[in-house]
Amino acid sequence: MGASWQNLLRKNWGESMVTILCSACLLGVNCKYNGKASPNERVLQLGKKYNLIPVCPEQLGGLPTPRVPQEIQGMDGDAVLDGKCKVVNKEGKDVTENFIRGAHETLKIAKLFNAKLFIGKQRSPSCACGETYDGSFTGRTVKGDGVTTALLKRNGIKCMSQEEL
Numbered sequence: 001m002g003a004s005w006q007n008l009l010r011k012n013w014g015e016s017m018v019t020i021l022c023s024a025c026l027l028g029v030n031c032k033y034n035g036k037a038s039p040n041e042r043v044l045q046l047g048k049k050y051n052l053i054p055v056c057p058e059q060l061g062g063l064p065t066p067r068v069p070q071e072i073q074g075m076d077g078d079a080v081l082d083g084k085c086k087v088v089n090k091e092g093k094d095v096t097e098n099f100i101r102g103a104h105e106t107l108k109i110a111k112l113f114n115a116k117l118f119i120g121k122q123r124s125p126s127c128a129c130g131e132t133y134d135g136s137f138t139g140r141t142v143k144g145d146g147v148t149t150a151l152l153k154r155n156g157i158k159c160m161s162q163e164e165l
Helices: 003-013 041-046 077-081 096-112 147-154
Strands: 019-023 051-055 070-072 087-089 117-120 131-133 141-143 158-161
Touching: 019 041, 019 096, 051 096, 070 077, 070 131, 077 096, 077 147, 087 096, 096 147, 117 147, 147 158
Parallel strands: 019 051, 019 117, 117 158
Antiparallel strands: 070 087, 131 141
């Protein structure tokens, strides 16, 4: 973890124990679409100093694990929340309702634990912070946040990806 991260946390929340919401897959929970995890050593190291709360918005929204890959169609999480686009799985099924439900359930958890920061899995249609897949299922990316990240930001929670650590 870089000094800039430590400074950000100290500046915003002091030395007290801060609660951080994290994409559960980054903490080693097998909850990704393919039933696997993406443990991230830098995120795991944060657990030595901060309270880490694992969340998987897609599971919280009622989607199974494993599940068919899904992507935001042509826009970003803000557009999904505003009803301007959908989240669709690779088989063409609209899973927008699951993503919105999962985002709201994640927000409830954030409020319950007074989380000040969310670290999300980059490019995830739920948890991405700044870059997500473009909806073509070809691996191309576009600028934008996932659905959960967009909702958390709207509610004053700072968000970043594991790649920013």
